[in-house]
Amino acid sequence: MRNRNSYHSTVKIAYALDIHKQWLPETFIKSIPRSTSHAWKYDSTEKYVGQQYAIAINDNVEELKIIYDQKVALEKRLFVAYTRIKLTIFEIFGREEMKQAIKENYKSILSFIMSSKNSFEGGTKTLCKFFDIRPNTFSYWLKAAKNHCTNSANGVCLKRYPGQVRLDELQTIRRLLNRKRFKHWPIASVWAYAVRNDHVKLSLSSWYNYNRKFEFRKPRFKYKKQKKYDAIRAPRPNHTWHMDITIVKTLDGVKNYVYLIVDNYSKLIINCKVSIKYNGEVRTQTMREAILQEFGTDLTPTPSIDLIVDGGTENNNSTVEEFIRKSQVDITKKIALRDIVQSNAMVEASNKILKYQYLFKEPQNNTEELSVHLIDAVYDFCRRRPHCMLGLYTPYEVHYNCKPKLDENSVRDQVRERIKMNQTLGCGVIC
Secondary structure (H helix, E strand, O other), X not given: OOOOOOOOHHHHHHHHOOXXXXXXXHHHHHHXXXXXXXXXXXXXXXXXXXXXXHHHHHOOXXXXXXXXXXXXXXXXXXXXXXXXXXXXXXXXXXXXXXXXHHHHOHHHHHHHHHHHHHHOOOOHHHHHHHOXXXXXXXXXXXXXXXXXXXXXXXXXXXXXXXXXXXXXXXXXXXXXXXXXXXXXXXXXXXXXXXXXXXXXXXXXXXXXXXXXHHOOOOOOOOOOOOOOOOOOOOOOOOXXXXXXXXXEEOOOOOEEEEEEEEEOOOOOXXXXXXXXXXXXXXXXXXXXXXXXXXXXXOOOOOOEEEEEEOOOOOOOOHHHHHHHHHOOOEEEEEXXXXXXXXXXXXXXXXXXXXXXXXXXXXXXXXXXHHHHHHHHHHHXXXXXXXXXXXXOOOHXXXXXXXXXXXXXXXXXXXXXXXHHHHHHHOOOOOO
16 A cells, blocks of 8 residues: 655645745655645635635735745845844844934934945945834935034024024023922923923923933833723812822831822822821821811712722721711722722822922931921922823812913914024024
């Protein structure tokens, strides 16, 4: 009985794609029975699972035939070597990091491309594809190199590129970001302050770009965990409150508990208190003070509040439950990650900001000093510092609806004025 040969699936694929002559030796092709090879080439694909994907693969068959044609063997080896080099560079440095490094050192890359363009087939197009540089970006770099100017922030002539920031505006950005008063503020808050006070009217993205380029401040790298649920968004002030406790040690070795209540809508810290006690009585006192501050003694109509807390004993005890039951305010207490899928992240974020951007910057000797410093920190956080989630406004302004009137088109108008001034005056140097 004649033994039937079993062929590797790669050989079958070569016949199915009709590139077997490029892949397989001629002697091996002749050894395969015609009936067998005919079945591989012309067998119906509809009876096989996944044939729809095979159709997509067949769309690129012509390119495979060209690549493996013996007439272009040298070009194929060059292409494979080029691709390996490119993939290795991206694997070592990272694609985004590589693109940023090229952008920051575009003059050196431009000089290399212009000096080496005649050494490669395709010239600048081939080299731009290798460095993953778009044609319009390369065109801009060429113009920028021809119009170099040392008296502008970006090193490019102000008259020919009038949209860029002026040196005096850049100095103002640097001065504001390095001001001692704003050392606890993020860049977004300093930007909002500058726009509100007519110091520099640039977009927030421009502030980030110039800070990244000139390193006025060292960036804080944050790892953002992807959320699997929608965050809580209150429709109005005093609709949803968050409660939490954080621990701060003073220099005398005492462990202090900082009690916070934060409004979800405005991000305002409604109540804060420092105590050396960790119990429900202090927690209840902060709730009573917050309700009195926000609603007063006349509770008509009866307000309702969703209260988000953690699962700690300071929030879940008989004292707190009795206060909620007897309170004239309709309070619905919800335990994060138990009664709702969301965490208590909003108040935890406020705790983190107060600790690491205010309290830990200037360690306090005792509980009394900590209490005074906490009041100053909360005042700055709520009344002076614009919140990035609130745009140009502070939590206090949003919570009590006392927003100042700001011209929303002021930044756009300032851009027009800057372009007109740069086109007319430039940097003051004749060019």
